Amino acid sequence: MSPIDVSVVVxxxxxxKYVSSAIESILAQEGLRHEVIVVDDGSTDATFAILSxxxxxxxxxxxxxNPRAGKCSAFNHGVALAQGRFTCIFAGDDLxxxxxxxxxxxxxxxxxxxxxxxxxxxxxxxxxxxxYDGHVVPRAHGRGALSGISPFMNRMAxxxxxxxxxxLPNEDTWMELAVLHLPSLRVVHSDIIGCQWxxxxxxxxxxxxxxxxxxxxxxxxxxxxxxxxxxxRAALDEPGxxxxxxxxxxxxxxxxxxxxxxxxxxxxxxxxxxxxxxTNAALYNFRRRLYGLFSGx
Numbered sequence: 354m355s356p357i358d359v360s361v362v363v364x365x366x367x368x369x370k371y372v373s374s375a376i377e378s379i380l381a382q383e384g385l386r387h388e389v390i391v392v393d394d395g396s397t398d399a400t401f402a403i404l405s406x407x408x409x410x411x412x413x414x415x416x417x418x419n420p421r422a423g424k425c426s427a428f429n430h431g432v433a434l435a436q437g438r439f440t441c442i443f444a445g446d447d448l449x450x451x452x453x454x455x456x457x458x459x460x461x462x463x464x465x466x467x468x469x470x471x472x473x474x475x476x477x478x479x480x481x482x483x484x485y486d487g488h489v490v491p492r493a494h495g496r497g498a499l500s501g502i503s504p505f506m507n508r509m510a511x512x513x514x515x516x517x518x519x520x521l522p523n524e525d526t527w528m529e530l531a532v533l534h535l536p537s538l539r540v541v542h543s544d545i546i547g548c549q550w551x552x553x554x555x556x557x558x559x560x561x562x563x564x565x566x567x568x569x570x571x572x573x574x575x576x577x578x579x580x581x582x583x584x585x586r587a588a589l590d591e592p593g594x595x596x597x598x599x600x601x602x603x604x605x606x607x608x609x610x611x612x613x614x615x616x617x618x619x620x621x622x623x624x625x626x627x628x629x630x631x632t633n634a635a636l637y638n639f640r641r642r643l644y645g646l647f648s649g650x
Contacts, residue, residue, distance in 0.1 A: 359386075361388070374448065392430050392431040393427075449548060454547075457472055460505075472497070479551045521576065535585065
């Protein structure tokens with residue numbers, strides 16, 4: 354068994370404003386043996402210099418440069434370096450609440466290593482804009498977040514989920530699909546808040562931006578649906594395959610801007626309404642105004 358309980362893998366690019374506090378919040382975790390692997394994805398600001406200085410002071414911190422380019426390839430590279438019994442990924446602009454890493458480990462520590470295990474936790478938003486601040490996601494008791502913070506994965510789960518296709522702009526949709534649709538994964542939910550998720554203009558995607566920019570980014574992200582179905586079709590059970598095929602069909606209608614097509618798509622009502630809310634600028638702006646009402650479900 355690895356002497357390292359948890360490897361935390363962080364991919365960063367031009368995060369000089371937040372990266373020091375983010376990494377130090379992970380390094381300060383107590384009650385377990387952990388390593389922190391940070392992969393710099395070609396930063397052009399002071400991010401790498403800040404990380405290099407931190408590495409001199411913290412022996413459990415490993416800093417690497419991404420040998421390729423892109424967020425997913427940075428995470429893939431970092432995950433390949435991880436030595437822990439469990440691995441989770443984190444962002445270079447968020448904060449890890451004190452004690453949360455050990456608490457998350459305790460939720461999955463007694464489970465067998467010979468089956469793929471994934472642990473989920475909650476996140477809480479941070480923002481200078483009041484309507485985006487202080488939202489716990491998800492709200493429901495006993496449920497962990499599917500996106501916004503990564504699963505806590507043992508070695509078998511890591512091998513099942515990674516590598517993430519490097520044509521995708523982000524890893525989180527791919528990982529969410531794995532947790533939702535791969536029947537081999539044993540998923541453990543918790544109410545632990547494992548991340549203070551910072552909402553700011555530098556996020557890879559959020560609802561602070563105008564609809565054309567948001568739409569461009571979400572369309573690129575949701576290509577994960579068809580890619581995941583293509584790779585894992587044989588591993589899906591029949592309900593999972595049908596559900597994913599329905600999501601692919603719904604996204605085709607949403608990305609085409611068809612409200613009627615989304616409403617007629619074969620997904621459930623929650624997915625249908627979520628897709629509808631980002632189908633055009635008017636609906637998107639309505640959702641933005643009611644962010645506090647709709648976030649966390």
